[in-house]
Every structure is written in C-alpha cells, then in structure tokens.
Amino acid sequence: MSKLTDVVEFRIANGYYAIDVQIAREIVEMMEITPIPRSPDYITGVTNLRGEVTNIINISKLIGLPESVASETQRIIVIMPDASQGSNVGIIVDDVRSVMQVNEEDVEALSESLSSDVTDYVKGIIKVKEDASDTMRLIIWVDMQKVLDQIIS
Template identity: 55%
Template sequence: MAASVDVVEFQLGEEHYALDIQIAREIVEMMPITPLPRAPRYLTGIINLRGEITNIIDLRDLLGLPGSGSAENQKIVVLMPDVSGGSNVGIIVDDVHSVISVRDEQIERINDGITSSISNYVRAIIKIGDEDDGKEKTLIIWLDVQKVIGDLGHYQNTQ
C-alpha cells in the first residue's frame, strides 16, 4: 500500500493550494477583523476567537498574489500555535475545499532550479485526477505555510 499524507485544499483566486493538515487547528467563517495601526501590510488585523486574540494574516499579500475582489466564500484557517512561536495566527483564504489524502505518486517535488521567491515556500505540486478517464489533471500547489509564517520577520524588513 502506498504511503499517503492528508492536506487541506484551499483556494486563492483561481488557483488551488494545500497545507499540511497537522498545522491547521480549525477553519472558521470570515468575521469582522479589527485593523491594527501601523501594522505590516500582510497583517490584516486581529479577531476575538472564543476569547483568544488571534492575528489574521492575508496569505495572498504575503505571497505577492493579486487580489481576487471576491470575499463571498472567504474563510480563516487558524493555525496551531507552535507554527507561529506560540501565538494564535489565522490566514485568510478565498475558500476551503476539503481535506484530501494524497498518495506519493501524486506528489511532484520542486527542483532547485526554480529561482522564484515563492519557490522557497512550495513543498511540491500535487496532481489530482486521472487522464485515463478523460479528465484533466488538477494541479495543487502544496505550500510550506510553517516556513512562510516563520519568515515573517524577514518579510517585514523588506517592505
């Protein structure tokens, strides 16, 4: 039996992304976010989530992706506290699709020849679907969200 890993599939704009299920604490509906004065651009603000102050990060801005204009299905993926050094952090995504189980043969690792700044944060590309049944394969970009959050100090210094 082939080994598999579970990931949360979500959407930013028209593209599909994934993150490790182990770092997602919960997924909540979008709620009012209180902006913080003089906060970095990627830090949208804070929310009170069941009595806990949670920092909300705009993942799209952090990754340098264009805005979508549609906030209809936006969700907040609240991360496990150990991802962000013990603080409560949530990331805004356009939509969450599902938790999917990915087999090793569906994962294509990124080679070191890619020099894009985002390639540091891409773990792999996941190929879903089967060309044998006439369907086109869907490509899902598997992000290393833990590394994205871990590099926030560096990101802030370059803005």
C-alpha cells in the same frame, strides 16, 4: 508502499493551494477584523476568536498572489499555536475545498532552477485527477511552517 499525507485544499483567486492538515487547528467563517495601524500589508488585523486575540494574515499578499475580492465563501484557517511559536494566527483564503489524502507519488517537486524564494515556500505540486475526465488539476502545496517561521522570527 507510498506515503499518504493529509492536506487542506483551498482556493485563492483562480488557483488551488494546500497546507498540511496537522498545522490547521480549525476553519472558521470570515468575521470582523480590526486593522492594526502601521502593520505590514500582509497583516489584515486581529479578531476575537472565542476570547483569544488572533492575528489574521492575508496569505495572498504574503506569498505574492493576486488579491481576491471579499466573498461569502471566504474562510479563515486558524493555525495550531505550536506551528506559529505560540501565537494565535489565522490565514484568509477564498474558499476551503476539502481535506484530502495525498499520495507522495502524486507530488512533483518544483524545478531547482526556479528562484529559491519560490522553492523555499513550496513543498511541491500536487496532481489531482478530475473525477469525470482525464484532466489533471494542479495544487500548490505551501510549506506554511516555513512561511510562518519567516514572519514570526
């Protein structure tokens, strides 16, 4: 019997990505973000989320993706504090598509010949069959825990 894992699928620019659902605390609409002077370019700033100061990360800049234009569909995925060493952290995405179950048989590992910088932060490529056709859509499964561990340590 194959293992199922729940992931949150989201879009950044023209690509589809996912993170493990257990490290996502909630998904909120985009809100006002206050920039922090002299912070790294991947830190968009901070926001007040229900009385808690939350650091907002631009995941596009952090993992080297093309940056998108702000839109009404942008969301913030708030990460569980225990995944971010007690910090309140949210990541900006262009759109949240769904929470879905992934069968381990539908996940393909990245080639070991690729740079370790790439393979360190990608758990695998999720292959999803589109509803009405035989075409496959590929979703990059980001290891958000490793990404957070590097920037917070």
